[in-house]
Amino acid sequence: MNLGYLASQLFQTLLAVLLAPLVLGWVNQCRAWLQNRSGPGLVQPYRVIAKLFRKDAVVAHNASWLFRFTPYAVFGCMVLAVSIVPLLATDLPFSPAADVIALVGLLALARVWMALAAMDVGTAFGSLGARREMFVASLAEPALLMVFFTPALISQSTALTTIVETLAHRELTLYPSLAFAAVAFVMLLLAENARIPVDNPATHLELTMIHEALILEYSARHLALLEWAHALKLMTYAGIGIALFLPWGIAAAGQWGAMPLAVVVLLAKLLVGGAALAVLETISAKMRIFRVPEFLGMAFLLAVLGMLTRLLLGSAG
């Protein structure tokens, strides 16, 4: 029985890690289609990562061990984060160890590493990117926690697996309060994954960039790991979104027969979600950096509103 749990965990983590660049590729492809371009193809992120792994790494003279170690730490954090999120099944041995609050902590840990490494070399772009990243994160993180509290109130638990069990495997109920949380979550997903209204993922040399400024000094395998970690972060957020707001189809504990169906359902959800993300990015324009607090403040307030609604409507909310 224990081995079965471990196998399910391993399978899910492996699938998520291997699938993550494909999700990023799909979003980029959809964006290209929407902009009347033919696009680089679905497997482009894999090609980039493979190319980067083959190259020789160049590191600045004054870089410390922190700079070299960061890609591994960030990648590790992201793999752990994606293992906590129930993508396919709810019987995950990792899940009792870490609830959503620990998950937010993990994401914050990865962010701190990245920011420190960007400041380590001492270039202007690095520290600028690090400051901006921290600025966005300091606003996004409390909002993310508030988003988690609404489903946590509904299911009386902060563990993601319990939330999925409550929402997906009991009698179907519409929770209006989750509508607020979902809108807030989408706004946070855009901000945290360096998507368009907050940051432009397609730029490499621009004064307004945030994420790209952080990893500007990296090359070869370090860069490959960071790019992969970036894709994994998007995957983690997609997983959280699916687990909180569209949990139907995730296999219940001990149901091995439901696993193949769960894989198909997950792929379908990612397909639709990625296309929706591309549409959202295409119809919105990048905002000024000083509008970001307003954007994230709105997300925070919507999350609070979700909790209030839950309290007002009681069991119906």
Add this chain to the structure above:
Amino acid sequence: MTLPVTHQLINLMACLLLLIAFAMVSQRRILRLIYLFALQGLVLSVNTAVVAFATHQPHLYFSAALTLGLKVVALPWLLHRLIDRLNIRWDVETLINIPTTMLVGILLVIVAFNLALPISQLAGTITRSSLGMAMASVLLSFLMMITRRKAVPQVIGFLAMENGLFFAATSATYGMPMVVELGIALDVLVGAFIFGIFFFQIRETFDSLDIHHLEKLKEKT
């Protein structure tokens, strides 16, 4: 304890109404404000139809159709034409900055929820729990009217407030008598027409739609 599906739908619509009211408070562009207003009308209309289905009150279907025609098609179209002719598509100036407005909005929502709680416990209708939401969206629209400087967003705020009131009426008492509803619908339509005429008058007199100019009573000598 789980509620019937229609009841859950009504609650969901109430939440959507509140969500749109919040989006309107935080919106800077007039054009999007009008789209949001149309969306709010659509939610209202669907909600009225659901209430009609749940409570077997056929006259509410008529009211839903009226809402659909008036608030989703006619009024947005009218407003759209108006801003096209006035050539004001872009920014909306606010008196207080938007984050502060939204903080005030959250406070209003808390006040409304607290006010509605004892009332809805007394009520026996199946839609009673959405009364707080309706009240909150009325207050939010009111807030929008207060904090906007230009005339067009204020009018949209007024119309959104009417949406909230209509929702409150549906959720508290299963809708008003037909005569009252027709009268209100006509009033809103006529009101929008008169506002339209006012806009042109204000702009002709002051060369701007900023209602601050209306505070001065005397003409310059």
